[in-house]
Amino acid sequence: MAFQAQLRIPATYMRGGTSKGVFFNLTDLPAAAQVAGEARDNLLLRVIGSPDPYGKQTDGMGGATSSTSKTVIIAKSSQANHDIDYLFGQVAIDKAVIDWSGNCGNLTSAVGAFAINNGLVESSRIPDNGVVTVRVWQANIEKTILVHVPITNGEVQETGDFELDGVTFPAAEVRLDFVDPADGEGALFPSGNLVDELDVAGIGVLKVTMINAGIPTIFVNAEDIGYKGTELQEAINSDVAALEKLELIRAHGALKMGLINHLNEAQKRQHTPKLAFVAPPSNYLASSGKEVSASEIDLLVRAMSMGKLHHAMMGTAAVAIGTAASIPGTLVNLAAGGGALHAVQFGHPSGTLKVGAESNKVEGDWQVTKVTMSRSARILMEGWVRV
Template identity: 65%
Template sequence: MSKNLKIPATYMRGGTSKGVFFRLADLPVEAQSPGAVRDAILMRVIGSPDPYSKQIDGMGGATSSTSKTVIMSKSTRDDHDVDYLFGQVAIDKPFVDWSGNCGNLSAAVGPFAVHAGLIAKERMVDNGVISVRIWQSNIGKTLVVDVPMRDGEVEESGDFELDGVTFPAAEVPVEFLYPAGAPGSLFPTGNLIDTLEVPEIGSFRASFINAGIPTIFLDASELGYEGTELQDDINNDAEALERFEKIRAYGAIQMGLNQTVEDAQTRQHTPKIAFVSPPESYLSSSGKRVEESEIDVLVRALSMGKLHHAMMGTAAVAIAAAACVPGTIVNLAAGGGERENVVFGHPSGTLKVGAKAHLKPEGWWVEKAIMSRSARILMEGRVHVPSSVLEANEHGES
């Protein structure tokens, strides 16, 4: 009988997501570098691949929001505190998608960095706020997370309420600096609105955005939706999910992310697909009524093939950027014109996000996007992984 690997880990909530956090140095040596061994260990930690899609034999929660892993270390860059790598673990398929970031868990990265002793002593404060400078390794971008401190520890308690999270907590502001990269890279096709042709499905107006995470924005009415749909309205419709995935695959090709439709099957994390519509009153998933007057636009987004219960943090960055550029699908649904923030309605409630967008000779440029989340430690200790996982991959087995 083989022994278990016992790996130090912390289970954290960040925004409306949960994930298993590791310090790079705590992983087995064979998993401290990218590759099959690392992926196999993380999949086993989360409980994937699971043909039942329940992840009963792992830490995952059988949704895209809870099938996540984070690896962190002190930064190799002088102007950053930590390096942060995010792995989205597929639920029923054997792969880890490293192609993007998780905006929700980004809020937990700052607190974890403090808790795990990854911040230099001269940067620490006993009381107040420490701005943790983070290098997001997946996408090569800088994040700044403001972590509240009290008596030398991260302050998790507070009265900040986030729709999609049951209990109030301390507010954790997150800044995504230059989320679209250099001027002109915000729109990968160079257009505010494109025509997306999808064989056997139809033709759609689409805004392709590369900020936070590559995202395809569509008009809800062109898909036959109101924009007020909740999870069951979409996720219980197998034909709808299949249609969305096909639209996403062809959109990814048009964005230059994939060369073939088949490529999309191994890149489920990116791009995201979302549909928008003008404000309208609706009942959120908790039964709370969201009034038309409270919001600027309605947005529903899919993650890993299912409608998200709230909103992915990186997609919220894309929403902010798209809303603040006059003439995009999102901006037009929000009433058009120039703006620096937007309040959007999602299945669990509302969220306010902001962005500073500028038109330069090379094209549109986003200086930063801002949102507030919350985070806390749920549990810490050691995750147990059968050593047979390591042995199998050392011998090249799957």
């Protein structure tokens, strides 16, 4: 049998927020994979180790969860007043599918550091000590994100005392500003309503808030689907019937949002929209064993990612949560007590997270100008990935 040598491609394995992914400089990829298409998808699927019928991604860089089955491609920006273009691919574990339909908010916290370390930010903009704002063009959703990267002695500072629930060890704080995060031309609510009725076959009519901010998201009240909002992963991910029910709700929501034309198309669009359920504050025990008190949070949120309950909270979903919370009358806002809210601290399976949003009404339509949150990021390994 003919021997074929492996490809050897420069890559960086990074944690960003509560996710991990393999990062590439666009120009380091083979020529055929520098453009969108089958060659790129096949290469990145093999890097991550998908599709894997065993669900383990043993023969690749993936970690067998939606949070660790991710790829990022960074390039010098083609957009005016931006430093880099950031393209994100969510890799399915057991299917030969990469979903390019949305952003990863968690890995966004790592793209600034990657860009600086790879010489994609002008050296004149990087202080000896301080913070450099990396101007990111998020190519999946065509939006601007400002990543504020701490610098010490002219280099990216990765260590620090900032603690993020869902991440075991402290690190340096990286602040993120999602500028005008609504999809399209500022249209936050695809139906024009803060609350809609969603008729789901076999389940009935559910009240939902459908919003396009950070990532298209469908919010439903936890109690309406039989939950308390305090659930951890094992309570849902081990329940096949529950997963099928939640996916059915997500598919119906995707159809009503106009993201798909037929229900069965949702199977190939797993990354978006997200489905999340909300509830008023309540005491619960986080997955780490940490006690979360109702007095320290404004609401509870649980979110589904790639067909499973997320172990913490997706960064893009946090943008949707913060935005919806700031608009009186949405299900998220009502779960948090209602009224004018400029920031909320919500409880998720790993602990808590604070997110702030600036929204206002313009000519009768709600618009959000900026959503802010803090994450952390660091390089785990750098060198070459073999394919």
